Amino acid sequence: MTDLPSRTNLMDLDREGMREFFAGMGEKPFRGDQIMKWVYHRGVSNFEDMTDLGKVLRAKLNELAEITPPKVMTEQISVDGTRKWLIEVQGGAVETVYIPEPTRGTLCVSSQIGCMLNCTFCSTATQGFQRNLSAAEIIGQVWLAAKALEHCRKTNRRITNVVMMGMGEPLLNFDAVITAMGLMRDDLGFGLANKRVTLSTAGLVPAIDKLSAAADVSLAVSLHAPVDEVRNQLVPLNKKYPIEQLMEACKRYLVNRPRANVTFEYTLIKGVNDDLALADKLVKLMRQLPSKLNLIPFNPFPGTDYQCSDEDTIKAFQHRIKSKGEFAAVRRTRGQDIDAACGQLVGKVADRTRRQAEHQSKLDLKSGIGIPVQVEHAA
Ligand code: SAH
Secondary structure (H helix, E strand, O other), rough: OOOOOOOOHHHHOOOOHEEEEEEEHHOOOHHHHHHHHHHHHOOOOOOOHOOOOHHHHHHHHHHHHOOOOEEEEEEEEOOOEEHHHHHHHOOOEEEEEEEEEEEEEEOOOOEEEEEOOOOOHHHHHHEEEEEEHHHHHHHHHHHHEEEEEEOEOEEEOOOOOOEEEEOOOHHHHHHHHHHHHHHHHHHOOOOHHHEEEEEEEEHHHHHHHHHHHOOOOOEEEOOHHHOOOHHHHOOOOHHHHOOHHHHHHHHHOOOOOOOOOOEEEEEOOOOOOOOOHHHHHHHHOOOOOOOOEEEEOOOOOOOOOOOOOHHHHHHHHHHHHHHOOOHHHEOOOHHHHHHOOOOOOOOOHHHHHHHHHHHHHHHHOOOOOOOOOOOOOOO
């Protein structure tokens, strides 16, 4: 038996896939359920530790299957409690960020190594596109974070929400993202409520319709401008799917979801999209459907000419939206000292040396505060 087929990574399979896999092995399909509980409820990845499986089955599984999450290369912890993991995947690295808040804990997960959409204000774009992540590499980020945070569904629920807002455009990695989001919501997986899993897209109109049929999750749309002329500059994809088409797709997404709304993300960039006249136009769009707005102060990164809007401008923009009766929140920038904020995720290992040097100098400046700013360990 020299050329055994390669082993199936069970983290690539959802509940249905697991049942089929076990049926294909001549085993009872419920074995799939049993293993999912070991993996996602108890964080176990070794068949030998699954004590309710017989010896023969364990041996068979060792031959045909594996449970292989990606590897954590480094973990950084910000002064504000935000954590960022650099995750090693074949051919590169991606970043995963955990944002603790008083009433919830949000995990921001990557879907691709790099990105092909070239949004001009996003640092992920500067690294180009390498490849799609597998379902195992996506759900594996949740699995690793859950382990690092000692998340337990019953006693220590650290991860309450997952947002597909890390590196990449999730709708361009459709199947793997659907499988992974299924595992996030499945009771045998992480058991999150549908609305607590959010997919964020730059606006791939046909794929939004496809998503609507494939999964019931919350939808966020990276809008960034209410008029095509400005949005074309920021999100080149807008030239293919302009705002009007995007709005129609958002409305269709809500048709069978009476209690849901669409979250618009809007990065505020000085002198580019922060004029109050644009806020008025934005309100007109928001009135077309149940929606809310997240304003994100632009996070600069090396090589960008854009700047963040002034604090007063941000407040005035938010106030204008609210004064017209629409919901607008300013997303406080988190984890800035560890480059964990929106648009700062690059996952480049080569970048680390520079960043480490920067953090070290920041740490030196802050020395004496006595807060452990950064924990690093090799995986
Ligand atoms: N491709 C998807 C998922 C990435 S989400 C999408 O576009 O929605 C990342 C979020 O951070 C998006 O809303 C993105 O537009 C925003 N963002 C990107 N770069 C940023 C930056 N430099 N400052 C602030 N927000 C940024």
